Amino acid sequence: xxxxxxxxxxxxxxxxxxxxxxxxxxxxxxKTFGDVIKIYLKVNDNEVIExxxxxxxxSVASIAVSNVLIDLITNKSLEEAKQVSNDNILxxxxxxxxxxxxxxxxxxxxxxxxxxxxxxxxxxxxxxxNN
Amino acid sequence: xxxxxxxxxAATTYVxxxxxNEMMPCYxxxxxxxxxxxxxxxxxxxxxxxxxDKISKSINANSSEIYFTSGGTEANNWAIKGLAHANANKGKxxxxxxxxxxxxxxxxxxxxxxxxxxxxxxxDSEGLVSVAELLHYIRKDTILVSVMTVNNEIGTIQNxxxxxxxxxxxxxxxxxDAVQAIGHVQIDVKDMGIDALSMSAHKIxxxxxxxxxxxxxxxxxxxxxxxxxxxxxxxxxxVNVPGVVGFGKAVEVAxxxxxxxxxxxxxxxxxxxxxxxxxxxxxxxNGHPYQKVNNIVNxxxxxxxxxxxxxxxxxxxxxxxxxxxxxxxxxxxxxxIRALGVSEDVARGxxxxxxxxxxxxxxxxxxxxxxxxxxxxxxxxxxxxxTGRAK
Numbered sequence: 001x002x003x004x005x006x007x008x009x010x011x012x013x014x015x016x017x018x019x020x021x022x023x024x025x026x027x028x029x030x031k032t033f034g035d036v037i038k039i040y041l042k043v044n045d046n047e048v049i050e051x052x053x054x055x056x057x058x059s060v061a062s063i064a065v066s067n068v069l070i071d072l073i074t075n076k077s078l079e080e081a082k083q084v085s086n087d088n089i090l091x092x093x094x095x096x097x098x099x100x101x102x103x104x105x106x107x108x109x110x111x112x113x114x115x116x117x118x119x120x121x122x123x124x125x126x127x128x129x130n131n
Numbered sequence: 132x133x134x135x136x137x138x139x140x141a142a143t144t145y146v147x148x149x150x151x152n153e154m155m156p157c158y159x160x161x162x163x164x165x166x167x168x169x170x171x172x173x174x175x176x177x178x179x180x181x182x183x184d185k186i187s188k189s190i191n192a193n194s195s196e197i198y199f200t201s202g203g204t205e206a207n208n209w210a211i212k213g214l215a216h217a218n219a220n221k222g223k224x225x226x227x228x229x230x231x232x233x234x235x236x237x238x239x240x241x242x243x244x245x246x247x248x249x250x251x252x253x254x255d256s257e258g259l260v261s262v263a264e265l266l267h268y269i270r271k272d273t274i275l276v277s278v279m280t281v282n283n284e285i286g287t288i289q290n291x292x293x294x295x296x297x298x299x300x301x302x303x304x305x306x307x308d309a310v311q312a313i314g315h316v317q318i319d320v321k322d323m324g325i326d327a328l329s330m331s332a333h334k335i336x337x338x339x340x341x342x343x344x345x346x347x348x349x350x351x352x353x354x355x356x357x358x359x360x361x362x363x364x365x366x367x368x369x370v371n372v373p374g375v376v377g378f379g380k381a382v383e384v385a386x387x388x389x390x391x392x393x394x395x396x397x398x399x400x401x402x403x404x405x406x407x408x409x410x411x412x413x414x415x416x417n418g419h420p421y422q423k424v425n426n427i428v429n430x431x432x433x434x435x436x437x438x439x440x441x442x443x444x445x446x447x448x449x450x451x452x453x454x455x456x457x458x459x460x461x462x463x464x465x466x467x468i469r470a471l472g473v474s475e476d477v478a479r480g481x482x483x484x485x486x487x488x489x490x491x492x493x494x495x496x497x498x499x500x501x502x503x504x505x506x507x508x509x510x511x512x513x514x515x516x517x518t519g520r521a522k
Binding site: 007016017027034038056058 | 434435475513
């Protein structure tokens with residue numbers, strides 16, 4: 001059973017939707033349940049996440065966790081964002097049904113993927129400029 | 132006041148006032164132990180007898196062929212294991228369908244561990260058990276075939292008479308789980324060739340915790356529970372007199388009102404289905420187009436997850452189910468929906484809507500209006516598109 005905090009976040013996720021001009025994007029499929037979490041980042045030249053959004057297909061847990069993760073990384077540097085842990089998310093949400101804890105891992109994997117995508121795009125841009 | 136609409140009647144129904152009124156005296160007036168010799172006991176026993184009579188008549192059985200249980204799950208456990216154990220000298224092969232209730236499937240697993248062999252029959256994309264497969268897999272040492280009359284998740288009605296006849300032609304007994312059928316489908320155990328049949332009260336406006344197993348006279352079945360000589364010594368334990376009396380009344384009413392209730396439920400079901408299909412895109416109907424009961428509709432809403440749909444509807448006061456209620460703690464997509472051959476993605480968006488005889492068009496209007504919003508909300512935040520690519 002989900003706690004009230006999780007249900008409240010799930011009912012009104014404040015960070016859901018796509019993001020125009022995102023320069024770091026990744027989608028991860030959860031290995032256990034097949035939930036899909038996609039993270040969009042808009043990172044500025046100082047490598048600070050100015051804006052972030054998510055799109056998720058899955059359980060109450062996946063949607064709530066995605067939303068909390070976006071709150072935790074917005075206005076944070078990429079280095080800080082990469083430090084966000086399972087515990088940081090659980091501190092906000094309180095608890096999750098045991099079998100749904102893996103959704104936190106999926107969301108963090110999507111974030112890592114989006115950060116990697118940002119660096120990949122940046123490297124590509126720099127190469128293009130050097131040429 | 133917050134609006135509430137309960138569309139999970141295949142999980143359980145409310146107890147009707149007719150049933151409740153019949154039960155009440157058994158709690159404080161006719162409260163004797165039906166096994167006692169004194170007048171208190173005899174009065175209670177007379178009420179149990181009347182209930183047994185009503186239940187047996189509803190399926191064209193004899194009252195001596197009805198054994199009360201704690202519900203459908205117990206009846207199914209007893210039927211599968213009791214029949215298998217009592218007839219193991221004739222063979223150790225059993226055939227069931229892949230879409231049976233867990234109480235059947237888990238009982239079969241237990242028997243497999245004991246050395247029985249179980250064949251699980253496929254169903255087609257509309258949920259019908261393959262008669263051809265039964266003919267193919269049945270053999271000389273097959274002692275029991277068990278196929279549910281109506282599936283609890285999709286409402287498909289099986290060709291019971293044909294399946295039972297194949298079982299008998301090959302020397303096997305035939306059991307059916309009729310928990311979802313009573314009050315929706317006419318059952319005649321003699322005409323249909325049923326040797327054992329499971330029933331439950333709480334799906335037909337009766338109390339929870341009571342059901343029955345019909346076992347045709349002459350069929351050998353092991354006793355279910357050690358104890359006193361209740362239920363002809365086959366199921367020990369003080370009889371749940373209020374429950375049994377409520378069950379008897381619920382069956383009586385269900386059979387009495389089967390035609391008007393079916394008409395009413397069909398109108399509601401068709402109205403719901405027409406509205407959903409008109410107003411929501413990418414919806415897959417799970418089940419048979421016409422060989423189905425009128426109180427169950429199972430729909431897959433593509434590109435989104437069933438649990439999220441259920442919870443958002445719940446937040447608006449609407450109760451539905453993602454699968455069998457007994458396994459709602461389970462996280463696997465429904466074994467029934469998967470058996471229809473649909474993809475995992477479509478299976479995970481499956482929702483069962485099950486109506487009561489009291490469900491109104493006004494209820495349906497509220498549900499459809501809310502459903503439209505819920506589906507749109509979840510699809511707006513889903514990264515899945517119809518082609519399976521991220522937006």
